[in-house]
Amino acid sequence: MDDQPVATRPPVWPTTIHWTELPEDKAEGGNSTEWNFYRREVGRLLAEGHEGRWVLIKGEQIIGIWDTREEALRELNERYLMQAALVHQILTREPVFRGPIRCSLWRS
Secondary structure (H helix, E strand, O other): OOOOOHHHOOOOOOOEEEHHHOOOOOOOOOOHHHHHHHHHHHHHHHHOOOOOOEEEEEOOEEEEEEOOHHHHHHHHHHHHOOOOOEEEEOOOEEEOOOOOOOOOOOOO
């Protein structure tokens, strides 16, 4: 059993989140349109049996779904080279990536 008191244990962060908890991208530009469209469509894609496959989204349109990331990226490069588009794996639980935390003081 863990001998460390509860108060001094480091916080436990989730390694995945359910698709219903995916955050909205409120930024403008980049892939925000595609990401927010994916968030709205992922439940339907999962219900249709596409878990684990890769989707290519341009704007608010699903261009296609492939079995491998390489296939989806090939299509992305053929159709939309140098344009914003999203290639993403369709998952029930999305991995959570955490980077270093930086704190800065704002001085006025």
